Amino acid sequence: MKKIFSVKYLLQSINSKDTLKFGDDEDVFEEVIVLVKADEKDHARQRVIGQYEELTYENAAGGTTTWRFVTVLDCFELVDNIEGDIDFQEVYSRYILVEPGTTAEEVIRDYSLDK
Numbered sequence: 001m002k003k004i005f006s007v008k009y010l011l012q013s014i015n016s017k018d019t020l021k022f023g024d025d026e027d028v029f030e031e032v033i034v035l036v037k038a039d040e041k042d043h044a045r046q047r048v049i050g051q052y053e054e055l056t057y058e059n060a061a062g063g064t065t066t067w068r069f070v071t072v073l074d075c076f077e078l079v080d081n082i083e084g085d086i087d088f089q090e091v092y093s094r095y096i097l098v099e100p101g102t103t104a105e106e107v108i109r110d111y112s113l114d115k
Helices: 041-051 104-110
Strands: 003-015 027-038 055-058 064-077 089-098
Touching (some): 027 041
16 A cells, blocks of 8 residues: 655746846746655655656746756655545645746745755
């Protein structure tokens, strides 16, 4: 029987240079937590990394936006037994708006995302 893991990871939004900024000039990251079924912790991490593909689309300003996978921030086994199809179900997400040029490492440190 597979175990259930909570996996937290970080995405970064990258806009093309021709994209007009609306409002404040900010870069965007997204912190996401999903539930994953796996045999062990490392397998859960690898499933999340393997599942994610960069997503590029035309944005409202006529430029492009690409969401890219940055890193797995945390992974732990749940002790609860959850019924149903929960594999890759998102349970939490938040956008983090930062000053332009802020690196992923700075976001992780400043928002304590690795805790």
